[in-house]
Amino acid sequence: MSAQQELEKLQAMRAELEAESRSLKEQQSNLENNVVSLEEKIASEELKKEKAAIEELKNRNKAAKDAIAELEAKKKKLEGKLEEKSQPSEAPAPKKEKAPAQPEEAKEEAKPAEAAPEEAEENCVTVTAIDGEVLVEEQEEASESPQKQEKKKRRFF
Secondary structure, eight states: OOOOHHHHOOOOOOOOHHHHHHHHHHHHHHHHHHHHHHHHHHHHHHHHHHHHHHHHHHHHHHHHHHHHHHHHHHHHHHHHHHHHHHHHHHTTHHHHHHHOOOOHHHHHHHHHHHHHHHHHHHEEEEEEOOOGOOOOEEEEOOOOOOOHHHHHHHHHH
């Protein structure tokens, strides 16, 4: 074989390899473009998921805030009702604070009540207002006989 033929054979082989090289570069470029495109799609999907998660959290937070506002309104309403109901009971309390003059018989019965602390506690009425506004203690009239008081004690137990 001559050098000329060998040269032509090598040039043909070189041309083939160059063509293959161009083809491989083109294939590589296409694949790189596909990879970039897929990465963008994945990022886009992740963004959509993240936005959906954020929107869901916003909705949950809004619902929770609405529920809290509703409960606060209900609480204020109930506090108002409680205040209304406690005000009438507080108004008569200062009037009762001044004990009427006790008859002598009642005073005599009050002395044994002072001697026995258990009886003294039962003859007292304690009214405590909400928020610590007023504390009133009042001695009941001891007009009943000790026997009747004893019966009342037993009835409650």
